[in-house]
Amino acid sequence: AQSVAQPEDQVNVAEGNPLTVKCTYSVSGNPYLFWYVQYPNRGLQFLLKYITGDNLVKGSYGFEAEFNKSQTSFHLKKPSALVSDSALYFCAVRDIGDQTGANNLFFGTGTRLTVIP
Amino acid sequence: GAGVSQSPSNKVTEKGKDVELRCDPISGHTALYWYRQSLGQGLEFLIYFQGNSAPDKSGLPSDRFSAERTGGSVSTLTIQRTQQEDSAVYLCASRVGGGVETQYFGPGTRLLVL
Numbered sequence: 001a002q003s004v005a006q007p008e009d010q011v012n013v014a015e016g017n018p019l020t021v022k023c024t025y026s027v028s029g030n031p032y033l034f035w036y037v038q039y040p041n042r043g044l045q046f047l048l049k050y051i052t053g054d055n056l057v058k059g060s061y062g063f064e065a066e067f068n069k070s071q072t073s074f075h076l077k078k079p080s081a082l083v084s085d086s087a088l089y090f091c092a093v094r095d096i097g098d099q100t101g102a103n104n105l106f107f108g109t110g111t112r113l114t115v116i117p
Numbered sequence: 118g119a120g121v122s123q124s125p126s127n128k129v130t131e132k133g134k135d136v137e138l139r140c141d142p143i144s145g146h147t148a149l150y151w152y153r154q155s156l157g158q159g160l161e162f163l164i165y166f167q168g169n170s171a172p173d174k175s176g177l178p179s180d181r182f183s184a185e186r187t188g189g190s191v192s193t194l195t196i197q198r199t200q201q202e203d204s205a206v207y208l209c210a211s212r213v214g215g216g217v218e219t220q221y222f223g224p225g226t227r228l229l230v231l
Contacts, residue, residue, distance in 0.1 A: 004159070034219070043121070043208055043222035044160075090159065104150060104176075105220065107160040 002027050002095050006108035013081045014116050021076040021111045023065075023091030033074040034092040034105060035065055044090060050074060061085070081115045088112050119143070121223035123209050129229045130199055138194045138226045142211030150220060151184055151194050154206040163207075166192060167214075199230045 003026045013019045025031055032051055036044040048059025055067040065076045074091060089112075092105040122141045130136050142149050151163040162176040166186040177183070181199075186192040196203055206227050210220040 036222070041224070043123075043224040044210075046219045046221065049219060092160075104162045104165055104173075105160075106162075107152075109159040 002093055002106045004091050004093050004106055004108040006089075006091055006111045008111050009109070010112050010114070012114045012116060015083055016080050019078050019081040019085070019113065019115070021089050021091075021113060023074045023076065023108060024072050025074060025091070025093040026072065027093060027095040030096040031074075032094045032096060033065075033067060034094075035059065035063070035074075035076050036090045036092065036107075038088040038090065038110070040087075047076070047089075081113075083115045083117050086113055086115045121209055121211050121221055123207075123223040123226050125226060126224065127227045127229075129231065131231050132201060133198055135195065135197045136199055136228065138196075138207050138228070140192045140194070140209030140211075140223060142190065142192070142209070143221055144190075145213070146211035146221075147189065147214050148212040148218075148220075149186055149192050150210045150212070151192070152208045152210065153178075154208055154225070156205075160208065163194070196228075199228075201230050204228055204230045 005024045034049045035047040037047050038044050047063050048057050050057045050067045058064045063078050065074050088110045090110050091108045094105050124139045147168045149166040152160040154160050164184045165173040181197045184194045206225040208225045210222045212218045212220045
């Protein structure tokens with residue numbers, strides 16, 4: 001079974017401060033991991049993904065995420081938050097060994113990030 | 118267009134009516150997904166199309182839900198005899214093909230069943 005947990009429904013951070021949005025996953029094999037962002041009344045936009053290689057992945061808009069296999073985590077980070085980063089963030093996982101063919105992603109319930117001016 | 122498009126953007130219907138939601142994937146993308154996003158929930162996988170293969174319907178919540186993909190491009194998600202619990206945002210995504218290519222999402226259709 002594949003699943004993703006985003007333990008925080010809401011994260012508030014002051015503008016200019018570093019931000020972290022947490023994600024842990026569960027797969028039977030090795031994971032592919034993704035972060036998406038959703039702005040109000042918009043679809044999901046791809047931020048970054050981990051497939052293999054360097055555990056630190058850099059993505060769009062200055063975001064990065066670190067794959068930690070021992071902790072089964074893939075937390076999203078940014079060194080200095082902007083008010084425009086305020087949005088809903090989704091972590092997603094797919095098991096590399098998924099043989100169903102659908103290759104669909106399993107999403108967390110989302111974390112609403114609010115950056116306070 | 119360059120991205121995935123969906124129509125309508127908003128749909129209000131009465132309980133018991135049928136609705137059709139449309140998705141135009143990115144040109145050349147052979148894989149197409151439908152997801153449902155309910156308030157406070159993550160994205161729930163509904164159905165997956167890949168090329169000419171039989172669709173993976175394992176996520177459809179009931180037989181009131183069906184989807185087609187004509188000509189390997191445009192897809193229509195149909196909900197028959199809508200219920201209030203069907204109210205959600207329905208998102209479509211497309212992907213180039215197999216493997217780990219990224220899914221690209223449309224803006225969604227916000228469905229409200231009264």
